[in-house]
Amino acid sequence: MATTQDTREVLTEIEQRFEELSDLWSRLQQTPHDMLLRKPSADGWSANECLKHINSYGRYYLPLFDKALKEPSVQAKTYREGWLGGLFIRWMSTSAEGYPEKTMSSPPGHRPKNNLLVNETLSEFAQQYAWLQSLMPMVAQHDLAGSRIPISIGKWIRLQIGDVLRFYIAHHVRHLHQALRAAQ
Numbered sequence: 001m002a003t004t005q006d007t008r009e010v011l012t013e014i015e016q017r018f019e020e021l022s023d024l025w026s027r028l029q030q031t032p033h034d035m036l037l038r039k040p041s042a043d044g045w046s047a048n049e050c051l052k053h054i055n056s057y058g059r060y061y062l063p064l065f066d067k068a069l070k071e072p073s074v075q076a077k078t079y080r081e082g083w084l085g086g087l088f089i090r091w092m093s094t095s096a097e098g099y100p101e102k103t104m105s106s107p108p109g110h111r112p113k114n115n116l117l118v119n120e121t122l123s124e125f126a127q128q129y130a131w132l133q134s135l136m137p138m139v140a141q142h143d144l145a146g147s148r149i150p151i152s153i154g155k156w157i158r159l160q161i162g163d164v165l166r167f168y169i170a171h172h173v174r175h176l177h178q179a180l181r182a183a184q
Contacts, residue, residue, distance in 0.1 A: 004080040010162060011140050017169045018136060024176035025129055028183070033118045035183040045112065047179035051121045052112035054175050058128035060152045061168050066131070068147040068161050069138040079144050085163025088151075092170035098177030139165065 028036075028047065036047040045053070081089070093101045144162025151157050151164065159167075 003086070004078050007076055007079045007144065010079045010144060010166075014139060014166060014169065015136070017166070017173060018132075021169055021172045021176065022129075022133075024173065024180065025125075028176060028179055029122075031180075031183045036118050036122075036179075038183060040182045045178065045182060047183040048118050048121050049112040050175045050179035050182065051125045053106060054172055055121065055124045055128060056112070057152065057168065057171060058125075058132075061149070061164065062128060062131050062135075064149050065135055065161070065165065065168075068149060069135055069142050071147065073141070073143040073146050075141060076143050076145060079162055081166075082160055082163050084157070085159045085167065088159075088167045089163065089170055092167055092174050094170075094174050094177060098173075098181070100174055100178075 028051075031047065036051075039046045039049075090101070095101065142161065144165075145160045147161040148158035149161050149164040151159060
């Protein structure tokens with residue numbers, strides 16, 4: 001069900017989720033590299049694979065966010081999430097402990113292939129994180145419903161930038177929690 005909220009509430013939610021993402025990333029950076037390759041089970045992803053998966057989304061979405069957020073825009077007072085965007089955001093939600101509310105398979109183009117290049121994976125994630133961090137101040141100045149972003153699994157589906165950004169950050173949080181669990 002799509003909801004209408006004060007835009008400031010949505011921006012606060014985005015900022016809080018980004019802070020959670022930042023905290024998880026900081027914790028993961030403290031993890032020894034050999035632990036990042038540890039698989040929790042035969043079919044489970046290692047922390048390195050979780051980061052590779054996240055990186056695959058960053059390669060697609062960050063240039064689109066960058067372009068859209070640099071376009072002139074006036075922030076609306078209210079924000080109404082789209083029904084499909086809201087559904088995707090809820091699918092990515094996690095419990096307070098970081099466990100997914102709904103499990104799902106990753107789309108084929110976003111399935112990681114493990115290798116031993118942990119430094120490259122970490123470096124790419126760090127660059128993408130810095131890019132996202134540089135875009136965050138622009139989010140508060142942009143109409144979250146004004147720009148539309150094609151989604152990676154079906155480019156003919158275009159969702160509001162606010163919905164895609166909320167999904168993207170929730171996706172990061174979900175898989176960073178997964179990475180930390182895998183590395184324990």
